[in-house]
Amino acid sequence: MQIIRFADLKAEPWRNGGGVTREIARHGSEDGGWDWRVSIADVAKAGDFSPFPGMERVLTVIEGELLVLTVDGAEHAMEKYRPFRFDGGAAAGAKLPTGDIRDLNVIARRDAFKGYTSIIELSKKRAHPVFQGQLGVLLQGQAKAGESGAEPLELGRYDAVVGSDADSPEILGRGFLAVVSIDPVTARG
Missing domain, CATH: 2.60.120.10 (Jelly Rolls)
Structure with missing residues (x-):
């Protein structure tokens, strides 16, 4: 992670x-x-x-x-x-x-990439995954990020978690998270 x-x-x-x-x-x-x-x-x-x-x-x-x-x-x-x-x-x-x-x-x-930003409210009961091509940025509150089998790490305000599909990090806590997605634009033909 x-x-x-x-x-x-x-x-x-x-x-x-x-x-x-x-x-x-x-x-x-x-x-x-x-x-x-x-x-x-x-x-x-x-x-x-x-x-x-x-x-x-x-x-x-x-x-x-x-x-x-x-x-x-x-x-x-x-x-x-x-x-x-x-x-x-x-x-x-x-x-x-x-x-x-x-x-x-x-x-x-x-024409090469499309960026998206979504603001979500975090939960202490349900983890929010961050996938490949995404960043999770803690905007406010307290949260931890972790992968299965690893001790979760404390996040500070504006810290970013880099997403992965192999073992997607998950964020738990209270507050608000910006989920930034960068998607490649596929050519139409």
């Missing part, structure tokens, strides 16, 4: 200086960039988002009350734990009417 500890992630400044991002996971591309990336960003001031042409984004506010996201001139009030999908190459900017926020970003190269 692989756990990515949030405390071990390095904060990288945005290209436009409007915040910092901590990268949880990425899949490299042939051009030396990446085909998909999952990260947590701290937004400390209003301003423009960095564009990602050819990409699709799913943004979820995970800390703070409200982000007003403008995408190609249309405003979207983004409340906590409500994922929102938009074109990564679109002109996008943020207003912070209630103060700083933290968000979970899933960015995937269009």
